[in-house]
Amino acid sequence: MSRGNGILAVRVWPAADYTRVAIEHSDPLKFTHFTIKNPDRLVVDLEGVEFNGVLDGMAGKIAPDDPNIKLLRAGRFKPGVVRLVMELKNEVRPQVFVLPPVGEYGYRLVLDVYPLDPPDPLLQLIQRSESLYGGTTAEQKPETIVERPRQGKPVVDRLVTITLDPGHGGEDPGAVGRGGSYEKHVTLAVAHRLRAKIDAEPNMRAVLTRDTDYFVPLQMRVQKARRIQSDLFVSIHADAFTRPDANGSSVFALSESGASSSAARYLAQRENAADLIGGVNLGAKDPILAKTLLDLSQTATINDSLKLGRAVLNEIGGINRLHKDSVEQAGFAVLKAPDIPSILIETAFISNPEEERRLNDEAYQDRMAEAIISGIRKYFIKNPPLAKSRLARLD
Template identity: 40%
Template sequence: MRVKGIRFEQLLLAAMLLAALCWNLANASEIRQLRVETGATGTRAEFLLDREGGYKLIGLRNPDRLVVDFPESRLGRGLSLPKAAGVVKAVRSGQPEPGTVRIVFDLASSVAVLKPRIEQSADGPRLVLEWPGDGVADVQPAPKAADAPAPVRDPIAEIAKAAATNAPAVAAAGDKTEQSATVSQLPGTVATGVPTRIATGKPEPVIPASQAEQAPVPAPRRSMQPGMRPLVIAIDAGHGGQDPGAHGLNGTREKDVTLAIARELARQINATQGMKAFLTRDTDVFIPLGQRARRASANKADIFLSIHADAAENRNARGSSVYVLSTRGASSQRARWLADKENAADVIGGERVRVVDNTLKSVLLDLTQSGNMKASEDAASHVLGGLKRVGNNHKPEIERANFAVLRTSDKMPAMLVETAFISNPDEEKRLIDRDFQRTLATAILDGIDDYFSRQPPPGTLYAARAQARQDGGVASVGAGGSP
């Protein structure tokens, strides 16, 4: 009888362990997707989860790696590990203990990861890791022994290494450090960590020999120095509060889309060395049109972008458009109609609209804006060029109309960006997609970067780069013996 009792207890214990194992498997969080991509702000890794759970970061050196452990988790069926991108040389997975998924990122350099954050999406929560930089690994192919130049000290790499050593996200403690957190505790705000490398997101162009004499000399890599000021990029999320803007067929509101894109653009700008974002609104509030650019001016903005989502009776209309202010009539009937529609926002918001029918005031407005019009058109052309890679632009050239939101922007280049048509069912879906919002923001940032690289305000990092290019050009001409 004693033997039978022991066997019964053993069977009961085994059944309990089996039930616990089945419960753990059934309730373990699942990593559905893992992506790694590189862009203007650096390298980004995204974990798509079925629900929120815990995680642990472990920084390893010699060689540089970042380990992410997910307790009580499992890899989704059919999940494939991404290929190398940016600073990430390879991605591996493992299981250090039963029920724990381990993802290892092999890194090309000791760039510190920014503070992780959670982003909610229609597919589920996304755990986001970002390494700042220009998305290109520091490691370059070794030159041939016969052509190998003398070693050159790289101050940027040294700064990055020092920042990585002292970064709070993966603080050095011997050769191994850890950071633990719960995904549900991650704030939904943007990361504003300072990059350790310049984030341009643009490879050096290949210049034909026939154009070599006219081509600018690439500037040495530079970082922010004492005395420099950041470029202030003012981002105005259109509509807000009691003014919802246009509606999509599925109920998407323009004011929500513009705020989401504005926040993503601000995140990318704040992760780019030499720039700082200013949002005219970061919540669902109504701001009169005349106050938006004034807020930007009060914060010493260098450029003003008002973000919108277009609408039309034709549900097939699609693409992006960029508009600048014109006090002498609109460039098209469509531009005039759009300006009238956008200018009605103050009426919807409850503001009293003053009709200015005064020739002197009209002339003065035209004079104050005319000096800034060329800069606005130049900047808008660069942004429109950046948006061309998102898809077909609705208009191939910039448009002009009398937009009230741009009238008080006489101290800085200003434009209104219609990102896509919310009235188009396909584009409505894209506008609420995080990936598309990120793509739009990157395209706009590329245009801003192009513009300020050619028109850098004094005292900025972009001005220092331009001066370095000029100094390099002079040195190059002198070395050649003739201009």
């Protein structure tokens, strides 16, 4: 047995969508896995691994309220082999795969367990609408009057849906400030505040791509927005730059060609690397989604994204210095929905010590959320959403 291949860490990320167990190890390892029924279990055998305190403490990593995993334990199975047994709360679709070293991580063996009946974002949206609007569904909720400027008369418009995308999460912390702040926590905090403000509007509702600390692949973020036929997609970030004095807020839209600046290109490259750090199973591709994201004939959508971006940027400029006073563009993967105006907001630079302090201030988070919704309101006044079915299609 190789003494050099030790288990360095075990991290567990529970969520209703799926639970991830990431096992970090020092060198490549061999493994096999299989499932057992009655009760449902996932078994993984690790070859050439020394049983140590990290593995011994694995059981304590599983929270009682984990939606998918009941128990996780490890023990010596036979000479040179450590066996992991994951007891499951329900039948799952497991994905077991290896990630190479990247960023601060060494090799990782990833155990993803997906429920056979995953949460349906459309059903969640309907249930949320029912709770927000006193038992009425979105379909039953009265239409809202929205004033169209230049026409001189109000028109009846529908309830609009906005997908909020808190950047990073789970295995992917995003940028880390000098004070130890994680971008993934800041983005989620701002997104929760913004969702509350949107839901308080009489004609809007918001959905989060993630509402807790877990990793969501970039394509899945887009897919969730399209599944519910969102009217807007707003990705929230607090990124870092090579210089600690970089500061200010920015708004980005997709570019079909090159980036509008070297800084925009750099940030897009950083954000697009999230799948490498968070960990995507490249063997489980969705061909339908891949085809969707390759459809870049979306000039009209990008034009609407730029209008939305300018409206939001103008409002953000009232609470923080702007890194640049115009909407920038680059090839952000998360903005590639061909039919949804999409923007990415850098609320501030977490790599700047002063801005890191502001990003952790609840009052600043609230002001940022208020500025974003104010920009969204002004965008819709000038660009009322087109007519479409009140609820997203089921197909």
